[in-house]
Amino acid sequence: MRAAELDDLTEAGVEQVGQPVRRVDAVEKVTGRARYSADISLPGQLVGVIVRSERPHATIASIDTDAACAVEGVVAVMTGADATQYAWYEDDEPLLPRVGDTVRFVGDDVAVVVAETESIARRAAALVDVGYDDLRPLTDVEHVDDDDAPTLLGNEEIETEAEGRGDVETAFARADVVVEGTFRTPTAVHNAMEPHGAVADWRGDQVDVHTSTQGINDVREHLARRLGVDHSQVRVVCEYMGGGFGAKQVPWKPTMLAVIASKLTGAPVKVMNDRRSENLAAGKRNATTQRVRIGAMKNGSVVAIDAEIDTEVGAYSVPGEESAVQGPYLHLYQCDDVRVRTRRLRSNLGPAVAFRGPGYLESTFVLESLMDELAVELGIDPIDLRRRNHAGRNQQEDVAWSHPDGILRSYERVAEESGWANSFDREPSERIRRGRGFAAHDWLAASATPPGHATVEFNFDGSVHVGLSAQDLGTGTRTVLGQVVADAMGVDMAHIRLSLGDTSTGPPSPTSAGSTTVPTMAPAVRAAALAAVEDLLDAAAEHLEVDRNTLSFDGSSVQSTVADLDDQPLAELCADLSPRVVHGWGSKEATPDDVSPRAQGSAEAEVEVDLDTGAVRVTRIVVGPDCGRILNRRLADSQVLGGVTQGIGFALTERQLVDHHLGMVMNPDLNEYLLPTASDTCEIVHAALDIPDLAANEVGAKGIGELPLLPVPAAIANAVHDAIGIRFHDLPITRQRVLDALSARDRSTTNDEQESS
Amino acid sequence: MNGRRRHATVEAGDSLLTTVREGFGLTGAKPACEVGTCGACTVLLDDEAVYSCLVLGVECEGRRVDTVEGLDDHGELSPLQDAFVQCDALQCGFCTSGQLMSLEGLRRAEPEPTSEDIERAVQGNLCRCGAYRHILDAAEMALTVRSAS
Numbered sequence: 001m002r003a004a005e006l007d008d009l010t011e012a013g014v015e016q017v018g019q020p021v022r023r024v025d026a027v028e029k030v031t032g033r034a035r036y037s038a039d040i041s042l043p044g045q046l047v048g049v050i051v052r053s054e055r056p057h058a059t060i061a062s063i064d065t066d067a068a069c070a071v072e073g074v075v076a077v078m079t080g081a082d083a084t085q086y087a088w089y090e091d092d093e094p095l096l097p098r099v100g101d102t103v104r105f106v107g108d109d110v111a112v113v114v115a116e117t118e119s120i121a122r123r124a125a126a127l128v129d130v131g132y133d134d135l136r137p138l139t140d141v142e143h144v145d146d147d148d149a150p151t152l153l154g155n156e157e158i159e160t161e162a163e164g165r166g167d168v169e170t171a172f173a174r175a176d177v178v179v180e181g182t183f184r185t186p187t188a189v190h191n192a193m194e195p196h197g198a199v200a201d202w203r204g205d206q207v208d209v210h211t212s213t214q215g216i217n218d219v220r221e222h223l224a225r226r227l228g229v230d231h232s233q234v235r236v237v238c239e240y241m242g243g244g245f246g247a248k249q250v251p252w253k254p255t256m257l258a259v260i261a262s263k264l265t266g267a268p269v270k271v272m273n274d275r276r277s278e279n280l281a282a283g284k285r286n287a288t289t290q291r292v293r294i295g296a297m298k299n300g301s302v303v304a305i306d307a308e309i310d311t312e313v314g315a316y317s318v319p320g321e322e323s324a325v326q327g328p329y330l331h332l333y334q335c336d337d338v339r340v341r342t343r344r345l346r347s348n349l350g351p352a353v354a355f356r357g358p359g360y361l362e363s364t365f366v367l368e369s370l371m372d373e374l375a376v377e378l379g380i381d382p383i384d385l386r387r388r389n390h391a392g393r394n395q396q397e398d399v400a401w402s403h404p405d406g407i408l409r410s411y412e413r414v415a416e417e418s419g420w421a422n423s424f425d426r427e428p429s430e431r432i433r434r435g436r437g438f439a440a441h442d443w444l445a446a447s448a449t450p451p452g453h454a455t456v457e458f459n460f461d462g463s464v465h466v467g468l469s470a471q472d473l474g475t476g477t478r479t480v481l482g483q484v485v486a487d488a489m490g491v492d493m494a495h496i497r498l499s500l501g502d503t504s505t506g507p508p509s510p511t512s513a514g515s516t517t518v519p520t521m522a523p524a525v526r527a528a529a530l531a532a533v534e535d536l537l538d539a540a541a542e543h544l545e546v547d548r549n550t551l552s553f554d555g556s557s558v559q560s561t562v563a564d565l566d567d568q569p570l571a572e573l574c575a576d577l578s579p580r581v582v583h584g585w586g587s588k589e590a591t592p593d594d595v596s597p598r599a600q601g602s603a604e605a606e607v608e609v610d611l612d613t614g615a616v617r618v619t620r621i622v623v624g625p626d627c628g629r630i631l632n633r634r635l636a637d638s639q640v641l642g643g644v645t646q647g648i649g650f651a652l653t654e655r656q657l658v659d660h661h662l663g664m665v666m667n668p669d670l671n672e673y674l675l676p677t678a679s680d681t682c683e684i685v686h687a688a689l690d691i692p693d694l695a696a697n698e699v700g701a702k703g704i705g706e707l708p709l710l711p712v713p714a715a716i717a718n719a720v721h722d723a724i725g726i727r728f729h730d731l732p733i734t735r736q737r738v739l740d741a742l743s744a745r746d747r748s749t750t751n752d753e754q755e756s757s
Numbered sequence: 758m759n760g761r762r763r764h765a766t767v768e769a770g771d772s773l774l775t776t777v778r779e780g781f782g783l784t785g786a787k788p789a790c791e792v793g794t795c796g797a798c799t800v801l802l803d804d805e806a807v808y809s810c811l812v813l814g815v816e817c818e819g820r821r822v823d824t825v826e827g828l829d830d831h832g833e834l835s836p837l838q839d840a841f842v843q844c845d846a847l848q849c850g851f852c853t854s855g856q857l858m859s860l861e862g863l864r865r866a867e868p869e870p871t872s873e874d875i876e877r878a879v880q881g882n883l884c885r886c887g888a889y890r891h892i893l894d895a896a897e898m899a900l901t902v903r904s905a906s
Contacts, residue, residue, distance in 0.1 A: 022842060029850030030838040032785020032825035036851060039784035117779075119770060193789045193797055193851040193885050242787070242851025243885050275790045474849025474886055638845050638888060645887025670794040670883065678879045678889040 001531035003523035003588045008694045009487075009629075016483035016493060018690075020634035024479045024493075025240070025472070034240040037212040038272050040199040046075055048261045048271040049121035050254065051111040051128045052281065053103035056139060056348040056663030057150070060097050060110070062131035068113055073120035075265050077128065078112040083260055086226060088253055089351065090317035091153055095256060102135070104153060104315035105348050106664050107280025109253050114261050114269055137348040137663035141312045142289070144345050154317060155346040163326055165395060166337030171304035175295030179373040183292065184730045185362040186655035187312065188285040189278070189673055190355055194242020196282045197272030200258035205229070207262065210237045211255045214244040215511030216471055220503050222251040223259060231503075238471050239501045245646075246354035247283035249513040250319045279668035283318065283353030284656060286311040286344075288325055288362045294370050300380045300388045302335045307363070309342045314351035320513070323352070323359030324444060328367050330396055331598070332442040333389040348663055354513060356646065357706040360443060361713065365731060368439035368714035373727065382438045382718070383411050383420060386602075394596030402592070402695040402702075406626035407440060407600040413687040414438070418604035418622040426723065433609045434619075437718025440602040441710035445514035448597075448697055450588050452520040453507035456485065456532040457583035462570035464491055466498040466528070467506030470521050475705060476635035477517055483631060484522045484699065488529035490555025507585070515599065515703025518631065522699040524588040531584025539577050540568060588697070597696035601625040601689075601707050603644075605715035609723045614738035616720055617682075618648050624687035625707030629700040633688065640686040640708040647712025649676040652732050758783075759827030767814035773807075774798045776814030777824055785825035785854040789883075796882030799855035799862075800824045806862030806878070825854035828861065837861060840899035841892075848886035856882045860896050870900050 009017070028034040065077040076082075080098035088095045097103055097110060111128050115121035136150045143149055144158065172178060198211035207227075213219050216236040224234050241248065258271040273282055288311045295304035307329045326340040355361075375382040392404035415421065418436070426434050454468040466485050472478045478498055486493045499505035510520055533553050540558045541548035550561045558568040574582060591597060603623040609616050621644045630636050653674035657666040667673045686708075692700030713731060721727045726741045758781055765780030774791070777783050777800060786809055789797035793811040800809045801823035828835045834842065837860055847853040856879055863870055863878040870878070875896045884892065 023845055023847075025850075026842040026845070026847065027834070029847050029853050030825075030834065030841045030857060031829055032783070032854045034850050035784070036787070038788060039778075041779075041782075041784075117768075119768065119775070191885055193787070193795065193849070193883065195789070241849060242789075243849040245885070272788075275792070275795075474847075474851075476848075634845050638848055638886075638891060641890045642848060642887035645889060646885075669792065670790045671792070675883050675885060676887065676889075677881075677883065678876055678893060681887070681889045684890055 001527040001584060001586050003527040003586060003698050004590060006527055006530065006698055009526065009699045014487050016486040017631050019632065021479060021483055021632055023476055023635065024482060036194055036240050036242050037197055037199060037210050037238065038194065040210045042199065042201055042268040045199065045268040045270055046114050046116060046265055047118040047121045048112045048114045048258060048269050049118065049125040050109050050257065050271065050277065051113065051125050052277065053106060053108040053110050055103060055132045055134055056106050056137035057135040058103050058132035059135065060099050060101055060103060060130065061133045062099060063111060064129040065111065067127040067129065068124040071120060071124040071127065073116040074113060074124045075116065076114045078114065078261055078264060082264060086256065086260065088256065090319060093316065095253065105350050107277060107350055108315070109281065112257050112261055112271065114265055139348050139658050139663045140660040141310060141345040141347050152346040152348065153315065158343055158345065161342045162339065163330060164339040168304050168306050168337045168339040171337035172293065172295045175303050176298045177377055178293055178295045179370050179377060180293040181370065181729050183290045183366040183369065185288045185365060186731055187287040188355060188650055188654045189656055190245040190247035190283060191278060191670065191673065191675060192243030192245055192247060195273035195275065195278045196248060196252050196254050198255040198258040199268060199270040200262040201268040202262045206233045207259055208235045208237065209255060209259060212241045212248055213238050213251070214249040214471060214473055214513055216501065216503050217469055217508045218511045219251045219255060223256065226256060235504050237502045241471060241473055244473050245356045246358060246513060249354055249511050252282060275670060276668045279673060280665055281350045284350060285355035286313050286323060286352035290363060290366045292366050292370060294374060296374055298378065300378055300385045302333050302389050303337065305329050305335050305338045307340045309340065311342065311344050312347050313344045314347060314349050316351040318351045318353045320354045323354055325359035325363045327360050327444055328363045328442050331394065332367060332440060334391040349658065357443065357710045360441065360710055361650065364439065364441045364710050365714045365717065368711065369717055369727060372437065372718040372721065383415055386440050387411060397596060399594060399596050402595045402597040403626065403691060403693040406691055406693070407602065409689055409691060410601045410624035410626050413689060414602045414604050414622050414624040417685050417687040420604065431611050433611060433723040434606065435719040435721065435723025436604060436606045437715045437722055438602065438604050439711040439714035439718060441600060443599045443706050443710060445516050445703065448520040448588055448591050449510040449514065449516040450520055450590055452509045452524040452588045453585065454521065454525045454528040455506060455583060455585050456528040457581055458532065458536060458574050460574050460578055462574045463495040464489065466496060466525055468500050468509050468521060468525065469503050469506045470500045470509035470517055471512055472500060473512055475639065476632065479635060480518060480631040481521055481525050484526050485529045488526045489533055515705040515707065518701050518703050519697050520588050522631070522701055523697050524586045526699060527586025528584050531586055532582060535584050536582045539580050539582050540573060543577055592695065595695045597702065599626055599628065599702040599707055601711060603711035603715040605712065605719040607716060607719040607723055609720060609738065611742065614735035614742065616652055616733055616738060618716060620683040620685065621712060622685040622687050623708045623711065624689055625704055626689050626691060627704035627707055628691060628693035628696060628702035630688060630690040631701050636704055637686050639704045641684055643708030644684045644712055645676050645681050647709045648680060648716070650731060651713035651716040655732055758822050759824060769815060771814045772810050773800065773812040773814050773817055774809040777809060777822070780814065783824050783826050787851055787854065789851065796855045796859065797852045799858040799882065801858060801862055804862065804865045806859045825857055828857060836899040837864065840895035844891045844895035844898060846888055846891040846895035848888050852882060852884045856884065856892055860900065864900055872897065875900065
């Protein structure tokens with residue numbers, strides 16, 4: 001059954017959906033029994049360790065594996081010579097380089113040592129002797145236009161992508177006020193606690209791959225294509241995964257290397273990244289430089305937006321790397337004249353890939369910093385300014401937003417929960433300044449990434465099996481999809497088993513990315529569940545020899561309006577119906593084209609700035625994400641906490657540091673790449689909206705993962721400005737930057753005083 | 758090991774983390790940074806929370822090691838585990854074992870911990886999903902006298 005053929009999910013009969021049902025896999029997770037890819041241990045399993053390039057840009061002169069092969073316990077050392085037929089990345093570069101090939105960043109894969117244990121493999125990997133002929137590297141893309149800049153793969157011709165509408169220059173000419181600036185956002189690293197990696201096990205001409213991924217079907221399709229085999233020959237399993245945040249939305253080399261190593265050695269092989277590899281070669285949020293101008297009239301109405309964006313995408317092109325930095329400029333506010341020019345620049349650093357709210361996070365920080373500037377300049381309340389520029393429709397495609405007023409409701413709720421109208425003490429002490437800031441955001445996905453498919457069948461005891469091949473990243477997919485099926489069928493969740501995380505347990509589901517799993521798969525499982533009930537009634541009518549229209553199902557028995565027919569308890573009925581397998585299929589195939597499904601929201605942040613240490617402490621964040629219908633408030637709250645916490649990290653501490661002279665990342669670890677800890681969080685308030693958006697999809701849920709992150713860095717930066725009057729154009733707002741900015745201001749104040757005296 | 762005398766052959770250079778996972782097949786403790794920064798491998802050594810990646814397996818002969826697998830009582834969740842479930846103090850679950858063991862270490866050392874004690878106990882356990890607020894809530898629920906009374 002197609003989801004599009006069904007009525008909207010309405011409040012009638014909804015019992016599980018919307019309830020704070022406990023996460024169905026929580027017990028496995030608190031008892032240590034949830035099994036992740038690195039926990040898989042198969043008989044005879046070997047371990048592969050990747051040898052990585054020590055140079056940012058070089059031609060391989062030699063690879064000597066003799067010493068490594070001589071180590072007791074080493075089974076094989078795989079180099080490019082063993083994998084000549086395989087290519088990788090969108091650039092179709094060799095999977096492993098041969099002598100004469102080029103390595104393009106420190107951490108680029110060179111060889112794999114396969115051994116009986118991990119410690120042997122690590123020891124031997126250090127003995128692989130690679131000779132390099134160095135080429136000049138480029139890691140600082142600010143120098144990409146220099147005459148003597150080296151030409152890199154994919155940088156041969158640098159294209160500028162232009163998007164927009166209207167005539168920006170004319171519009172600026174009539175603007176009363178223009179705010180502008182050059183902003184820089186850092187390279188941030190996903191650093192999911194579980195590294196990328198896989199256990200691959202070839203048996204005959206079929207391979208099982210246990211891998212930590214956000215897209216088991218995508219991995220299957222990609223591996224099958226690279227290997228030249230059928231989908232049926234590749235089974236991909238990800239029962240539990242330890243976080244992805246976008247970095248695992250595409251297949252990565254360790255998975256492919258495990259597959260090839262298993263084939264080569266005839267044994268199961270595990271290849272997992274270590275933390276250094278995670279930071280060098282497993283994806284990152286692309287750094288951006290954004291030069292932006294906004295023109296507005298005195299009444300606050302925005303009349304022109306012009307943005308020039310450079311993003312640093314690393315050495316190779318990864319699918320899903322094209323983060324939509326331009327999105328917010330094009331969509332968040334009503335504006336007839338917009339121009340966005342984007343360049344994606346290659347470098348000799350690890351490849352970039354989508355990271356929670358890709359692109360949108362980076363430009364929301366900039367756009368919302370400038371909107372704050374505009375509010376200050378025009379003396380208009382920041383929330384009021386945003387209300388005055390409400391768009392309500394997709395101006396690029398000229399269609400309405402699926403819920404045009406959702407973002408206005410968010411402004412209202414955030415203002416209410418944060419006490420925006422109340423007075424606010426900005427100087428609690430000599431040393432501390434307090435401030436609060438506001439920011440809004442757009443998000444493009446919101447609806448679905450079809451197609452998504454599911455099956456539902458009745459077991460012969462009447463219990464229910466739901467088959468799909470989505471994956472649960474820790475977001476709670478297993479739980480909320482179970483709730484949707486329970487409501488659709490009227491069956492208790494205790495009698496439903498939902499299989500996911502395995503390409504062999506159900507039809508294809510899309511990659512979990514962009515907060516789209518729920519909006520895609522909730523309609524699909526609901527359609528499958530209702531189709532199974534239809535099939536049950538068809539089968540029962542045939543079996544009981546009554547008119548189909550006299551039958552109905554209440555979740556535990558089939559009832560008939562025929563006078564002398566008893567209720568048929570489900571368990572007995574299903575047993576009687578054997579050999580017929582009562583089942584249904586469902587799918588979500590299309591997104592609506594007459595509306596633009598958006599998921600938007602806003603946040604308020606409160607901070608304290610210590611004038612002596614430069615420390616910014618976030619004391620409270622209120623977020624109001626319009627995620628549509630809230631399927632499970634408990635899990636939605638967890639997504640809110642996670643998004644806000646990552647937002648605090650992006651605003652204040654997280655950045656990859658590169659020594660451009662050496663062409664090396666200086667903090668490829670968790671010691672100096674600073675993730676937020678328990679002590680860096682704050683009071684987090686979820687100003688829940690719960691507005692079913694039935695124009696977006698039949699279930700009315702739009703996904704929540706990205707939303708609570710998107711407005712947070714901008715809201716924090718605006719709060720810092722409110723506290724100390726300094727607008728930071730570069731993230732993160734570190735103590736050093738705060739102290740430098742404070743002392744620069746003190747110096748210029750002193751100079752002014754001297755000049756005027 | 759979790760209250761039972763057990764033996765494993767340990768290579769001289771193997772960490773307690775490797776020993777627990779490979780020698781004893783207990784995979785609740787996770788390898789995530791393996792240099793003592795993230796806390797995902799936390800276990801108790803003689804009732805004290807330690808990063809098992811920084812302890813050698815051979816140092817643990819004759820000592821008491823507790824892992825997350827020993828927290829429940831034949832399937833009955835401990836109050837801490839139960840509070841984690843109730844408060845949804847986890848998302849992906851990869852750091853959860855470590856968070857629980859750090860708090861279990863606190864519980865054994867300090868029968869009446871303060872909120873500051875709790876925060877300090879998990880400061881060295883990173884959670885990229887950002888479940889910290891729910892983790893602190895769960896710990897308060899399970900460990901403080903206020904909630905017990």
